[in-house]
Amino acid sequence: MIKIGILGGAGYTAGELIRLLINHPQAEIVFVNSESNAGNLLTDVHEGLYGDTEMRFSSEMPFENVDVVFFCFGHGKSEQFLKEHQMPADVKIIDLAQDFRLASEGNDFIYGLPEINKAKIAKVQHVANPGCFATCIQLGLLPAAALHLIDKDVSVNAITGSTGAGQKPGATTHFSWRNNNLSIYKAFRHQHVPEIRQSLTQVQGFLNASIDFIPYRGDFPRGIFATEVVKTDADLETITKGYKDFYKDAKFTHYVDNPLDMKQVVNTNKALVHVEKIDDKLLITSCIDNLLKGAVGQAVQNMNLMFGIDETTGLRLKPSAF
Numbered sequence: 001m002i003k004i005g006i007l008g009g010a011g012y013t014a015g016e017l018i019r020l021l022i023n024h025p026q027a028e029i030v031f032v033n034s035e036s037n038a039g040n041l042l043t044d045v046h047e048g049l050y051g052d053t054e055m056r057f058s059s060e061m062p063f064e065n066v067d068v069v070f071f072c073f074g075h076g077k078s079e080q081f082l083k084e085h086q087m088p089a090d091v092k093i094i095d096l097a098q099d100f101r102l103a104s105e106g107n108d109f110i111y112g113l114p115e116i117n118k119a120k121i122a123k124v125q126h127v128a129n130p131g132c133f134a135t136c137i138q139l140g141l142l143p144a145a146a147l148h149l150i151d152k153d154v155s156v157n158a159i160t161g162s163t164g165a166g167q168k169p170g171a172t173t174h175f176s177w178r179n180n181n182l183s184i185y186k187a188f189r190h191q192h193v194p195e196i197r198q199s200l201t202q203v204q205g206f207l208n209a210s211i212d213f214i215p216y217r218g219d220f221p222r223g224i225f226a227t228e229v230v231k232t233d234a235d236l237e238t239i240t241k242g243y244k245d246f247y248k249d250a251k252f253t254h255y256v257d258n259p260l261d262m263k264q265v266v267n268t269n270k271a272l273v274h275v276e277k278i279d280d281k282l283l284i285t286s287c288i289d290n291l292l293k294g295a296v297g298q299a300v301q302n303m304n305l306m307f308g309i310d311e312t313t314g315l316r317l318k319p320s321a322f
Helices: 012-022 077-084 114-121 132-146 193-204 236-246 292-306
Strands: 002-007 027-033 068-071 092-095 126-128 154-160 211-217 224-231 253-255 271-278 281-288
Touching: 002 012, 012 027, 012 292, 068 077, 068 292, 092 292, 114 132, 114 193, 114 292, 132 154, 132 193, 132 211, 132 224, 132 236, 132 271, 132 281, 132 292, 193 211, 236 253, 236 271, 281 292
Parallel strands: 002 027, 002 068, 068 092, 092 126, 154 211, 253 271
Antiparallel strands: 154 224, 224 281, 271 281
16 A cells, blocks of 8 residues: 655645545555644545545654655745655655746656656656646647647637635635636736746757746636647648647547537546647647646546556546536
């Protein structure tokens, strides 16, 4: 069994992670740390776990008793935590924040996108889990990068569910504001753009084009639906074949011949991708569940790879029919 510790255990991502790991046949949760909830039942915060666990939040962090620790902190806290705490060298880390996603000198975290880094993930101690928008957008664009099609600026629009903003209530997250509403935020300046550029450069070998990304807040709880527009003279048959070839061995990312609906992926670890051509414009659509393939589902997929088991273990989740 893989013995697991979870830090930052009170948020949406931690709750979804616990739900997956409780039902994972080769996982055992040893502790879920939350200073503010220490001693309380997990179900006091994550009410969807009623009947599944009697575990309580812990203020302790017995790293010597675990094989891997998931960091479910807010952005910026993971790096600070590692500066203040000594982690055993043999304990693996999967960080769900953005602190270590960009390659830099002294950063030994591998970017955890299995579609391009599976072999590396299987060999390392530390993985930086990709961002949710970044996962969805990259999976739409990476096959185009492999075909060397991204030589002009790319227009990206993507809409995300309210769970992407985290569990703490805010002015743009409460129901009366979010319901029946749409809004833009961080246009052209979203924090996920650098990691998108990093992966596209890795696959294409260069990236001189701009990624012009406009994110939208949606009035639904979970899911991301993205459109990416690439200008190219390449023919659709060649592009479609390239997309299918790129994902032929991917366990959760699939090219689909028909137009997509976000509901096809919600509550699953799947990513779906579709392309069509209008004149010289390649229209790419991609969609994921922001909490699963965009966060903890992908994190568990990475854990499976790091421990040498089938990457699909514990992740064969089915979407709702309605």
